Amino acid sequence: MYPFLRLAWQMARARRATPMGVMDTQVTHHLCLPWDLDGFMELNNGRTLTLYDLGRFTSGQRIGLLAALRRRKWGLAVAGVSVRYRRRVTMFQRIEMRTRIVGWDERFFYIVQSMWVAGECTSQALLRTAVVAKGQSVPTGDVAAELNVDPVSPDLPAWVAAWIEAEGTRPWPPEGVLPEGHVPPSI
DSSP, X not given: OOOHHXXXXXXXXXXXXXXXXXXXXXXXXXXXXXXGBOTTSBBOHHHHHHHHHHHHHHHHHHHTHHHHHHHHTOEXXXXXXXXXXXXXXXXXXXXXXXXXXEEEOSSOEEEEEEEEETTEEEEEEEEEEEEEETTEEOOHHHHHHHTTOOXXXXXXXXXXXXXXXXXXXXXXXXXXXXXXXXXXOOO
């Protein structure tokens, strides 16, 4: 189940925090709880992504994005993610999460998030996200204008640009997963 109570608690804290710039790093703290664990008694990989949601929501609150979404009746969507796991997180360990927008292109914002336990990075996620309205992505320039930010993104880190390029070569729909003779619907 989605951690709505945790989200409410984190959002209450974010509303009381000072506003921050669009590209500032948001730091939040979490605790690995028993229901976050998998069969190996470590933080479940799916729950890791869910906890990263909490970091993005609180960051969005502090940079003014959530207020803009409410004003404009926009939504948010994750359009891609790559996660690198490096260390186990076990029950009751305290997690420091860092969330930062690293740049954008015409359609997507790119966010880097990481989890740290006792000063050691346990995982890092790179996300491609979109602001959406009526089933379409909102141009990032429109979102930047709403946030009073220069619509021109700073240069993306080379590894993020390489990920974007690699994602552009990935076949869609995925090859080899449809039954022989099946024609997928066009998107």
